[in-house]
Amino acid sequence: MLVSAAESGVTGFMVPGISLESSLNAAFLSETRAGVYAAAGIHPNEFNPDSPDSPDDIPEILLRPRVIAVGETGLDLYRKRTSVELQIEVFKKHIRLAEAFGLTLIVHSRNAEREVLDVLGDDVAVPVIMHCFTGPDDTALEAADRGYYIGFAGPMTFDKNRRLRDLAGSLPPDRILIETDAPYLSPEPLRGRRNEPSNVKYIADAISEIWGRDPSMTAGTLMKNSLKALQLGPTRRTDLVYLLYGNIYMNITGRCTNRCRFCIKERTDGIGGYFLKHHGEPLEGRLESIIESLSPRMGEELVFCGYGEPTMRPELLRKLAGSASDRGFSVRLNTNGTCLSWLSPEETAELLEPFDTVSVSLNTSCREEYNTVCRPADENAWDRLMEFIELAGRAASVRLTAVRYSGVPMESVKELAKNLGLPFRIRG
Numbered sequence: 001m002l003v004s005a006a007e008s009g010v011t012g013f014m015v016p017g018i019s020l021e022s023s024l025n026a027a028f029l030s031e032t033r034a035g036v037y038a039a040a041g042i043h044p045n046e047f048n049p050d051s052p053d054s055p056d057d058i059p060e061i062l063l064r065p066r067v068i069a070v071g072e073t074g075l076d077l078y079r080k081r082t083s084v085e086l087q088i089e090v091f092k093k094h095i096r097l098a099e100a101f102g103l104t105l106i107v108h109s110r111n112a113e114r115e116v117l118d119v120l121g122d123d124v125a126v127p128v129i130m131h132c133f134t135g136p137d138d139t140a141l142e143a144a145d146r147g148y149y150i151g152f153a154g155p156m157t158f159d160k161n162r163r164l165r166d167l168a169g170s171l172p173p174d175r176i177l178i179e180t181d182a183p184y185l186s187p188e189p190l191r192g193r194r195n196e197p198s199n200v201k202y203i204a205d206a207i208s209e210i211w212g213r214d215p216s217m218t219a220g221t222l223m224k225n226s227l228k229a230l231q232l233g234p235t236r237r238t239d240l241v242y243l244l245y246g247n248i249y250m251n252i253t254g255r256c257t258n259r260c261r262f263c264i265k266e267r268t269d270g271i272g273g274y275f276l277k278h279h280g281e282p283l284e285g286r287l288e289s290i291i292e293s294l295s296p297r298m299g300e301e302l303v304f305c306g307y308g309e310p311t312m313r314p315e316l317l318r319k320l321a322g323s324a325s326d327r328g329f330s331v332r333l334n335t336n337g338t339c340l341s342w343l344s345p346e347e348t349a350e351l352l353e354p355f356d357t358v359s360v361s362l363n364t365s366c367r368e369e370y371n372t373v374c375r376p377a378d379e380n381a382w383d384r385l386m387e388f389i390e391l392a393g394r395a396a397s398v399r400l401t402a403v404r405y406s407g408v409p410m411e412s413v414k415e416l417a418k419n420l421g422l423p424f425r426i427r428g
């Protein structure tokens with residue numbers, strides 16, 4: 001199926017979940033097939049009070065590297081397998097999760113467009129996709145006015161569905177997405193057969209005709225819309241939380257006072273399939289909401305790091321680490337250990353209170369080497385680093401690391417760690 005899609009020019013796939021199991025399968029598929037991304041959610045028709053699936057378990061899946069949306073979620077007043085009240089409650093939980101993680105929300109709506117708009121309100125903080133839209137025109141126009149994306153699938157190509165084609169023609173082009181909803185809703189001329197991603201070309205052709213545009217121009221616009229809706233492309237969403245080596249990492253800043261010659265930031269935008277580069281500093285409220293949705297069963301430790309130096313946001317760091325500790329996490333700080341350059345010893349001791357473990361990047365064995373290789377803003381940073389190691393040892397279990405770098409003789413770094421009497425690990 002993926003091969004036939006590729007032959008039709010389809011290079012990217014969004015696979016939403018409808019239950020915990022299908023969301024996990026989608027996440028797995030996304031990690032094993034190029035171009036595939038996943039969404040995690042519980043469909044309104046899949047949820048019932050006796051189901052073992054709970055929206056509280058979704059964050060565990062959202063931590064995976066290529067899960068970039070929450071969904072399908074929403075309301076279904078056509079099948080109504082559960083009460084409206086319960087559907088709304090579960091839908092609201094999905095909205096909160098999407099906002100906390102900064103993920104796009106993929107909304108299912110059947111005979112419930114007005115209710116969906118009411119529940120969403122007009123200030124959802126993430127992109128919203130009204131998936132496979134077939135609802136009334138006024139709700140589509142209102143959704144587009146709010147900045148939501150309207151997804152059109154096979155039904156818009158059906159002969160009798162002139163209305164949906166007219167609706168697509170009346171919406172701003174930058175709000176329109178196309179999709180298949182495979183394996184359902186095959187477009188004309190394939191109705192009745194199993195749908196698959198390659199058939200999205202039929203929807204693209206229908207949009208081309210409506211817009212009166214060349215198919216390649218249409219494809220360009222629709223691709224741009226998809227990248228924006230899913231927060232991919234040049235302004236890709238930053239992963240603020242991610243799962244690696246069985247631990248949960250929280251990426252709280254992009255700033256650093258060092259300019260290490262080996263810094264990964266100079267070479268790549270992330271690790272392990274996660275996009276960690278920041279476009280600006282992440283909002284405090286968002287980081288707090290993420291922690292509130294996590295539980296210690298999702299990862300052994302909660303590690304505060306950055307695509308930068310986390311102690312550059314000391315108050316926030318202490319607050320977040322305190323909340324994580326209160327939630328039962330074993331909490332670790334990954335730091336370059338130079339914060340005594342901008343914090344007093346008292347402030348530093350206070351900052352370290354919630355931490356169980358502090359991992360300090362030693363990287364070199366002396367001041368001169370440190371200034372040459374790590375290029376700190378403060379030329380006395382090495383002395384501050386040594387003081388920090390001593391101070392951190394009074395609050396938490398300390399371990400040292402060093403990145404393997406050709407300009408540093410690792411034996412001397414190892415020797416220093418041994419003299420300090422602390423566990424040491426070479427990285428990279």
Ligand code: SF4
Pocket residue numbers: 256257258259260262263264265307308309336361374
């Ligand atoms: S301390 Fe870490 S984040 Fe900062 S420059 Fe060095 S390697 Fe990069």
